Amino acid sequence: MLRHALAAAALSALLVAPAIARAAEEAPPLPHQEWSFDGIFGTYDRASSQRGFQVYKEVCSVCHAVKHLYFRDLADLGYSEGEVKAIAAGYQVTDPQPNDQGEMYQRPGRPSDPIPAPFPNDQAARNANNGALPPDQSMIVKARPGGPNYVYAILTGYKDPPPGFNMLSGMNYNEYFPGHQIAMPPPLSDNAVTFADGVPATVPQMAHDVVTFLAWASEPNLDDRHRTGIKVMLFLVVAAGIFYAVKRKIWAPVH
Amino acid sequence: MADTRPGAATRIIRWIDYRLPFVQFLNHELNEYPTPRNLSYWWNYGSLAGIMLVVMIVSGIFLAMQYTPSAELAFDSVERIMRDVNYGWLLRYAHMNGASMFFAIVYIHLFRGLYYGSYKAPRELLWILGVVILLLLIATAFMGYVLPWGQMSYWAATVITNLFSAIPLIGPSIVTFLWGGFAVGDPTLHRFYALHYLLPFVIVAVVLLHLVALHRHGSNNPLGIDHKGPQDTIPFHPYYTVKDLFGLSVFLLIYAFFVFFAPNFLGEPDNYIPANPMQTPNHIVPEWYLLPYYAILRSITFPILFISSKLAGVILAFSSILILFFLPWLDTSPVRSARFRPVYKWVFWLLVIDVIALGWVGANPPEGLVVAVGQIATFYYFVHMLILFPLIGKLERPRSLPSSIGAAVLGGGARLGGAGAPMAKP
Numbered sequence: 063m064l065r066h067a068l069a070a071a072a073l074s075a076l077l078v079a080p081a082i083a084r085a086a087e088e089a090p091p092l093p094h095q096e097w098s099f100d101g102i103f104g105t106y107d108r109a110s111s112q113r114g115f116q117v118y119k120e121v122c123s124v125c126h127a128v129k130h131l132y133f134r135d136l137a138d139l140g141y142s143e144g145e146v147k148a149i150a151a152g153y154q155v156t157d158p159q160p161n162d163q164g165e166m167y168q169r170p171g172r173p174s175d176p177i178p179a180p181f182p183n184d185q186a187a188r189n190a191n192n193g194a195l196p197p198d199q200s201m202i203v204k205a206r207p208g209g210p211n212y213v214y215a216i217l218t219g220y221k222d223p224p225p226g227f228n229m230l231s232g233m234n235y236n237e238y239f240p241g242h243q244i245a246m247p248p249p250l251s252d253n254a255v256t257f258a259d260g261v262p263a264t265v266p267q268m269a270h271d272v273v274t275f276l277a278w279a280s281e282p283n284l285d286d287r288h289r290t291g292i293k294v295m296l297f298l299v300v301a302a303g304i305f306y307a308v309k310r311k312i313w314a315p316v317h
Numbered sequence: 318m319a320d321t322r323p324g325a326a327t328r329i330i331r332w333i334d335y336r337l338p339f340v341q342f343l344n345h346e347l348n349e350y351p352t353p354r355n356l357s358y359w360w361n362y363g364s365l366a367g368i369m370l371v372v373m374i375v376s377g378i379f380l381a382m383q384y385t386p387s388a389e390l391a392f393d394s395v396e397r398i399m400r401d402v403n404y405g406w407l408l409r410y411a412h413m414n415g416a417s418m419f420f421a422i423v424y425i426h427l428f429r430g431l432y433y434g435s436y437k438a439p440r441e442l443l444w445i446l447g448v449v450i451l452l453l454l455i456a457t458a459f460m461g462y463v464l465p466w467g468q469m470s471y472w473a474a475t476v477i478t479n480l481f482s483a484i485p486l487i488g489p490s491i492v493t494f495l496w497g498g499f500a501v502g503d504p505t506l507h508r509f510y511a512l513h514y515l516l517p518f519v520i521v522a523v524v525l526l527h528l529v530a531l532h533r534h535g536s537n538n539p540l541g542i543d544h545k546g547p548q549d550t551i552p553f554h555p556y557y558t559v560k561d562l563f564g565l566s567v568f569l570l571i572y573a574f575f576v577f578f579a580p581n582f583l584g585e586p587d588n589y590i591p592a593n594p595m596q597t598p599n600h601i602v603p604e605w606y607l608l609p610y611y612a613i614l615r616s617i618t619f620p621i622l623f624i625s626s627k628l629a630g631v632i633l634a635f636s637s638i639l640i641l642f643f644l645p646w647l648d649t650s651p652v653r654s655a656r657f658r659p660v661y662k663w664v665f666w667l668l669v670i671d672v673i674a675l676g677w678v679g680a681n682p683p684e685g686l687v688v689a690v691g692q693i694a695t696f697y698y699f700v701h702m703l704i705l706f707p708l709i710g711k712l713e714r715p716r717s718l719p720s721s722i723g724a725a726v727l728g729g730g731a732r733l734g735g736a737g738a739p740m741a742k743p
Contacts, residue, residue: 102577102578130393130396130400135400201396201589201590204581204586204589205586205587205589205590206586207586209586280589282400283399283400283406286406287406287407287410287577287580288577288578290407290577291573291574291576291577291578292577294573294577295570295573295574295577298566298569298570298573299570301566302563302566302567302570305559305562305563305565305566306563308559308563309559309560309562309563312555312556312559313556313559313560316354316551316556
């Protein structure tokens, strides 16, 4: 119910906002996915976000960093302490402190390390990507209008350009990207990864899973927030009821 | 044999009160303070605003313990609060949405004053202090919005500080002075942080004055007539404390809904992109509560005589608030409440619609219809303030006022006894 009310409010905001409406004229409306984290009772689907982490690790992380994430955060996705340690140890990271000889050195990752970025700096990232900068992914779902639906739409929105469309060299046509020309080549293809749980790795499946992972990366406290919120709302409903009753009683003689 | 001496607690309170009359003061301002018996729920918003001020200061102080005001680290430190500080997400979302709630409350409070003529004698200074609070709130909110150092933070700071460059001759120097450099940058962020921490305490001081002025003559009321005796009033406590508590719990339900279930609904996604001086966002928009002023600012697309369009926009945007200082004298009607003003009662709503229209204009890129609506709405705002207020007051024939609050509420003086006196101590 609340979700629908909110969606209705968002929709009416869309209707009165030509800025957004105009953007919608250029790009088709975003496909609306069912997300496990939607609504006031929403929580992240652990299996989906673990598959999403795998997609990120094996595909996206070649170009995109998740700079706000630490290995320890992955425990949130349902990985055990041992699994988190194993995932971290699979990476080589530069220790933030030099060794006794004053030299920086590499060592296997620990849960307390941030997940390493693919490039040492923005210039190196641009240099490797035809001048384009692959944006950090740890906030991407919160940082785009449309949120998870937008990121999903980009991942699944690659098409052949319409006839007569003037494509710049090295760019790709994506119907949901503003201006339709995106530097990122189609990142997902069927069976690009093999999921351990046997879920078929179709493009829509991988897109859905990686967006679930990225939504968690943007807002890792959502589960906790929703749970606390429900308790707070219930408390306030009871408090409002009590105060209303007390108010009626106290005011009865003066009305 | 009963011991008739007062208990230890009472004796301690008496000892203190003899030297520092604090309990006396509270008793005077809460128990004895006569409040009109007919205040509606529109009178809840003053205490709600006071409570929000406390919520903002408390959540803000805890955020300040974790926040780093440098251009290099500000964005990441906010994310650190969101991710790694215990209940940091709650503090931050409560503070962020609290600003929106605060403004919503203050605007309702202000329009309540407009409808019921609460700014009229003898409450002119009370009203003026309220407008001062509004100005301080706007400055505080604007500087607070800059602190997360996202794209909207950075570009809002750039656009708003640049307004001062419209001042002839000294404008550009003022802007450089505000920035502490030649662009919005690290020094700007530092000083905004310092001022964002300072101003709320200035607001507290002005709020105290606002309360002193309020308690001099007491609250206005929906009838807009003075109370004339104990039959018209009831003590603030417990009648209005409990009514305020009920209102507070309903308000908190709405506030909590935003904090827990739609924390970013009122924000801009762009502000989750770190500030980038090399890349201007497509549409720079302020937070919703500043949209009407922004609309007025952008409505002047032509120079007025020798004043550039930019300077004229700045002057009008500021004037839209400053004009409120003069409202007690612009409104010439002797009657306070719109209930007894057959014309103003309707014209009031035109102003509400006008301000909402300005908000819509401010949210949209200034093209085509939006510009035209913005100009008409801006024009109307000043016509309303400068022409309609004095004119309606002169021309309108107000309906006759009830003889007293008690008579109007109780229908002829029935059941007067008791309620007017302070509650007896149990």
